[in-house]
Amino acid sequence: GAGVSQSPSNKVTEKGKDVELRCDPISGHTALYWYRQSLGQGLEFLIYFQGNSAPDKSGLPSDRFSAERTGGSVSTLTIQRTQQEDSAVYLCASSLRQHSGANVLTFGAGSRLTVL
């Protein structure tokens, strides 16, 4: 597509429930990233995919968080047994390596998660 698409844009859930957040990257972008943005904070790296594999998942805060990517395209971030501290905006980005060697990240609009 023209940009990175994320759904849902807003999700309100009760503490203890599981949630799934979806990311559809720019067509042809092999790299995909998930970041978390808490209120008034910077972006916190969660996980990086190259194709369907995740060589860097060092930012996942606990084993309640998991992510997968299928077909080298769509990715799903799953949070199990949600806690109030999970409330944040979850941002997805995809990238294509430039001729310069830099990986320029393009972000989606994010999924705002509120855990009551």
Added chain:
Amino acid sequence: GENVEQHPSTLSVQEGDSAVIKCTYSDSASNYFPWYKQELGKGPQLIIDIRSNVGEKKDQRIAVTLNKTAKHFSLHITETQPEDSAVYFCAAGGTSYGKLTFGQGTILTVHP
């Protein structure tokens, strides 16, 4: 790991004035420094970036400078306009696979 500090956290200027936002980083291996602009309800959007083999880069009213020795880089916006009002984030990373460490953000307000 990498640590990025960004200052100031808020910046208020009059239309037409210049705005400067500064960042420092800790990892000397970082070699890619992008700046993102985030408007309310939207994802961050890349506005300018610089690699470590370049000391300065300019794009119309926006410029970025990099001092590798001191490990700091700055964003300069000249002739500010109300539509420049947003949250600006600096970031640092390597080019191996694009993982970025972000600063805490600067809320820029341009008053007409």
